[in-house]
Amino acid sequence: MRLFDADDAEWLQRSGYSKRVIVPPGVLSPGMFLQQVAFKTGDTMPPHFHNRTTEVFIPTSSGEMVINGERVPLIPGTVLVCEPGDIHGIPLVKKDFDILVMKLDAEEDDNEWLE
Numbered sequence: 001m002r003l004f005d006a007d008d009a010e011w012l013q014r015s016g017y018s019k020r021v022i023v024p025p026g027v028l029s030p031g032m033f034l035q036q037v038a039f040k041t042g043d044t045m046p047p048h049f050h051n052r053t054t055e056v057f058i059p060t061s062s063g064e065m066v067i068n069g070e071r072v073p074l075i076p077g078t079v080l081v082c083e084p085g086d087i088h089g090i091p092l093v094k095k096d097f098d099i100l101v102m103k104l105d106a107e108e109d110d111n112e113w114l115e
Contacts, residue, residue: 002027006036016045016090022100031105039063039093046115047089053110055082056102063097065090074099087114 009020016039023034031053039045047066057065059074066072067088072080074097082088084105 009036011038016043016093019101025106031103031107033103033106035101035103036060036098037101038098039090039096041093041095043090043093045090045093046113047087048111048113049087050084050110051112052084053106054084054104055088056080056104057082058100058102059097060100061097063090063093063095063099089114 004023006020006022009022011018011020018038018040019035021033021035025031025033027033057074057080059076059078059080062073062075064071064073065080065088067080067082067086069087074080
C-alpha cells in the first residue's frame, strides 16, 4: 500500500491553470501519473493536443472544456477520455473548477500548442 496526500504536492502555475502531481510518474507504471488541475474564473487554456498521451479527466467540481470544437460539460461523476490527437482547451473559464487528470503513456514535450 502507498498513500499519497495531495497537500504534500507543490502547486505549479501554468498558462491558464495550476497543477500539482499527486501520484508521480513511475509509481503506477511508466508514463502514468495522476495530477490535480485547478482553473480560475477568467483564465483560458489554449487549444492543444498530445501525440502520444491519453488523458483521463475526472472532474471534482463543474466546468467545461472544448474538445475537437465541441463544448463538453465536466461534472462530478463523469469521466472524459481525451485520446492522442484530440484538440482540447478552454476558451474562457466561467467559474473556478478542478479536475483530476490521469495521464497514460505520457512523455516530456508531448504538448502541441495551437496558439
